[in-house]
Amino acid sequence: MxxxxxxxxxxxxxxxxxxxxxSRNTITVDSDGIVGDKFHAKDINRAILxxxxxxxxxAEKNNIVxxxxxxxxxxxxxxxPYGLLPxxxxxxxxxxxxxxxxxxxxxxxxxxxxxxxxxxxxDRGIFAKAxxxxxxxxDDKVKIYKRNNNEKDI
Numbered sequence: 001m002x003x004x005x006x007x008x009x010x011x012x013x014x015x016x017x018x019x020x021x022x023s024r025n026t027i028t029v030d031s032d033g034i035v036g037d038k039f040h041a042k043d044i045n046r047a048i049l050x051x052x053x054x055x056x057x058x059a060e061k062n063n064i065v066x067x068x069x070x071x072x073x074x075x076x077x078x079x080x081p082y083g084l085l086p087x088x089x090x091x092x093x094x095x096x097x098x099x100x101x102x103x104x105x106x107x108x109x110x111x112x113x114x115x116x117x118x119x120x121x122x123d124r125g126i127f128a129k130a131x132x133x134x135x136x137x138x139d140d141k142v143k144i145y146k147r148n149n150n151e152k153d154i
Contacts, residue, residue, distance in 0.1 A: 001089060001145040001146065001147060001148065002145060002146045002148060003143055003144070003145055004144045004145065004146050005079050005143075005144045006079070006141065006142060006143050006144070007077055007078045007079030007141075007142045007144075008077070008078055008139055008140065008141055008142055009075060009076070009077060009092060009136060009137070009138055009139060009140045009142060010053060010068070010076045010077060010078050010138070011023060011068045011069065011073075011075075011076040011138065012024045012025065012026065012027050012074065012075060012076075012136060012137075012138055013068075013069045013073060013074050013075075013076075014027060014034055014036055014037045014074065015037050015038045015039060015072075015074075016036075016037075016038060017038045020069075021069040021070070021072070021073075023068075023069065025137065025138050026135050026136065026137045026138075027074065027075075027135070027136050028133075028134075028135050029048070029095060029130045029133065029134055029135070029136060030130060030133045031044070031129070031130055031131075031132075031133065032044065032047065033047030033048055033129070033130070034047070034048060034074055037074065044100070044129050045100040045101055045127060045129065046100070046101070046127045047100075047127070047128070047129045047130065048074050048075065048097060048127065048128045048129065048130065049072055049073045049074050049075070049103060049125045049126075049127055050073065050074070050075050050077060050081050050090065050097075050125055050126050050127075050128055051071050051072075051073035051075070051076050051077070051124065051125040051126075052076075052077050052078075052079065052080040052081060052082065052123075052125075053076060053077065053078050054080050054123065055071055055120055055123050055124060055125070056068065056071075058119065058120065058123055059113075059116060059119065059120065062115070062119055064112065064113045064115070064116055064119070066112050066113075070112060071109070071120070071124055071125060072103075072106065072108075072124075072125070073125055075092070075136065077142055078142075079142060079144065081099070081126050081144055082102075082122065082123055082125075082126055084099045084126060084144065084146070085099065085147070086098075086099055086100055086101060087099065087147045088144070088145060088146050088147050089131075089144075089145040089147070090128060090142060090143070090144055090145070091142065091143040091145065092136050092140050092141075092142050093134070093135070093136055093137065093140040093141065094132075094134055095130060095131075095132055095134040095135075095136060096130075096131045096132060097128035097129065097130055097131065098128060098129055098131055099126055099127070099128050100127045100128060100129050101126075101127050102122075102125075102126055102127070103124045103125035103126055103127055105117045105118075105120065105121050105124060106124075109124070
């Protein structure tokens with residue numbers, strides 16, 4: 001693995017059944033995703049959604065302003081992970097996450113602004129799964145690793 005970039009966690013969110021995303025200072029993660037989140041143990045390849053602050057800045061540059069968390073993210077980063085591919089990794093605190101897939105655009109974003117889904121089609125977020133159990137806290141250090149071409153899947 002090659003270290004590409006470092007940053008930090010800006011915000012953390014959890015989705016509860018029948019309620020909007022709620023901000024948290026910490027989240028607990030296991031192999032099924034975020035403990036207590038309504039998507040926990042549903043689909044390991046869509047367990048944790050990482051989003052960059054850059055998505056919100058891109059929207060703001062297009063006169064669309066809205067609160068953090070409304071893109072559906074669980075973890076908001078101050079660095080951009082969108083160029084990562086499945087198998088690449090993101091280390092947050094003591095936890096290692098593995099990228100599984102890009103986030104598809106959700107029509108619910110059009111409730112914020114009808115142009116938002118098209119604007120963020122490649123810049124909404126990226127899904128990851130946890131490779132270990134642990135806790136993530138706001139301001140945790142983030143390291144982004146790119147898998148070398150000759151590395152095999154683990």
